[in-house]
């Protein structure tokens with residue numbers, strides 16, 4: 001499990017992530033792995049979810065990590081962008 005330290009503002013497909021409940025836009029991050037073996041068979045694949053905890057009300061949002069092709073950078077980049085929030 002990977003955990004990024006600090007507080008982040010998140011963009012998903014260039015859209016700012018805001019909390020459903022309180023409209024707050026700062027989140028703590030955690031990475032969650034889920035095994036895909038619905039029938040109890042050998043695990044062949046793992047689903048990686050990025051979970052974000054609203055720092056204001058604690059609501060959790062989960063997103064699947066995916067890549068998209070960025071035409072400006074000419075390479076595949078994650079659909080999820082993290083911007084660390086620095087507290088003074």
Ligand SMILES: [Zn+2]
Nearest residue numbers: 019022054057
């Ligand atoms: Zn919230």
